[in-house]
Amino acid sequence: MSQPRLDQIDRRILHELGKDGRISNAQLAQRIGLSPSPCWQRVRRLEQQGVITNYCAILDQVKLGAAEIVMIEIVLERHDDETLETFGNRMQKMPEVLEVHLTTGEYDYLIKVAVDGTRGYEEFLRRKLYHVPGIRHSRSSFVLRTLKDVQAYLPED
Known part of the structure; x- marks a missing residue:
């Protein structure tokens, strides 16, 4: 296209x-x-033309009670269609998961999650993420501060 x-x-x-x-x-x-x-x-x-795909409100995560953002790198056990589909479907159903990116490199996915502190993060891991079949390994990093947050890049002509 x-x-x-x-x-x-x-x-x-x-x-x-x-x-x-x-x-x-x-x-x-x-x-x-x-x-x-x-x-x-x-x-x-x-x-x-699909250049503008949607309009949305940007929500204040602090005021909503999920102030911490965690970036989680995920490695799957297998890369067959069923595992990938199951993982994607489960991520779609978790409201804390803000973004899911299939990536190259050492990890298969990078997900962005909003949680309420370390207790909220532990609860997310134990009650949700660790119940997703097919995950072999994960590694997490808390976002300390966001220096830039834009929704799109408009290339120059």
Whole structure:
């Protein structure tokens, strides 16, 4: 599938929506220097092309009671279809799991988990992760501070 051609106006729209996904069409049009109708048409085209895939709220994990983020590297026992499918399905069902990435290298997966401190982490391991069949080994690191957190990268032309 070919990549859609993005001009500078499309890029400015994406940049503004990346900063504030709730911006009104009128405000967006004003910021990028278009009238509202062509701005709305461009946003709809970007959605239809799949460049914009979703809009979401960024939640404050501290206020929700799961302030600690843990990155967990996972090694599976086997790499057959059944093991991979089971692992993926189980990860989808765990609300604490924020991201799951199939990776190259020493570990098969990198998962990002939100927990409530070390006790919450222990509970997650003992009650959930360790019950997933097919996991041979895991290694965890607590995130001490996040220096950058963006949802997408917009390559230059």
